[in-house]
Amino acid sequence: MTQRVRLTWNGDRALDAMQAGAVLGVRLAAEHVLTVSRARVPIEEGTLERSATASVDEAGPVAAVSYDTPYAVRVHEDLTARHDPGRGAKYLENVVDEEGERALAIIAAQLRRALR
Numbered sequence: 001m002t003q004r005v006r007l008t009w010n011g012d013r014a015l016d017a018m019q020a021g022a023v024l025g026v027r028l029a030a031e032h033v034l035t036v037s038r039a040r041v042p043i044e045e046g047t048l049e050r051s052a053t054a055s056v057d058e059a060g061p062v063a064a065v066s067y068d069t070p071y072a073v074r075v076h077e078d079l080t081a082r083h084d085p086g087r088g089a090k091y092l093e094n095v096v097d098e099e100g101e102r103a104l105a106i107i108a109a110q111l112r113r114a115l116r
Contacts, residue, residue, distance in 0.1 A: 021114025025107030
């Protein structure tokens with residue numbers, strides 16, 4: 001008895017779906033890091049917190065979370081400054097270290113969804 005199997009290769013569609021899933025995952029992961037870091041950024045007037053942004057280069061896909069004030073780096077690096085409880089220096093670096101696994105899980109979830 002001979003069996004026949006028909007296989008349809010959707011490689012291009014799968015690659016497109018993976019790229020779209022990766023871009024969305026990276027965007028959501030960056031937004032997650034942004035949200036957590038904004039809860040930890042020192043607040044005087046709120047200018048530093050409001051300057052935060054997440055951006056994505058879809059070609060990579062690569063994301064960046066940044067704070068855009070002239071003093072953002074100084075506040076981030078000054079371990080001697082006093083801040084309100086729960087807020088302080090390394091407000092972005094510590095979040096990336098602590099939330100890195102969660103960010104990877106967010107990206108992986110979007111890749112899985114894209115390939116369904």
